[in-house]
Amino acid sequence: MRRCAVSTRVTKRSFRPPEHSYGHMRRLEIVRALALAPIVLMLDEPAAGMSERESMDPVGGLRWIRQNTECSILVIDHDLKFIFVGLRPDYRN
Numbered sequence: 454m455r456r457c458a459v460s461t462r463v464t465k466r467s468f469r470p471p472e473h474s475y476g477h478m479r480r481l482e483i484v485r486a487l488a489l490a491p492i493v494l495m496l497d498e499p500a501a502g503m504s505e506r507e508s509m510d511p512v513g514g515l516r517w518i519r520q521n522t523e524c525s526i527l528v529i530d531h532d533l534k535f536i537f538v539g540l541r542p543d544y545r546n
Contacts, residue, residue, distance in 0.1 A: 475507075479499060480514060483496070483518075487518065497530075
């Protein structure tokens with residue numbers, strides 16, 4: 454969990470929810486889910502409610518999860534830019 458927290462920029466101080474932005478709270482939720490060592494991480498619109506710039510924030514953490522854990526990731530989202538540009542390493546604009 455510590456490695457994932459570092460890669461998603463979640464710190465010990467981050468665990469005090471009322472002090473943080475919506476995007477940071479979403480990242481914290483993902484880290485909390487990973488603490489349970491799931492086989493599959495299912496995310497329903499992980500970038501919902503975020504600006505276009507903020508919506509790319511979770512991408513680094515999700516790529517880290519894909520590369521450094523054995524956890525599969527299932528993402529459901531309407532934001533095609535988030536899906537294709539953010540999550541598909543072989544996609545080019």
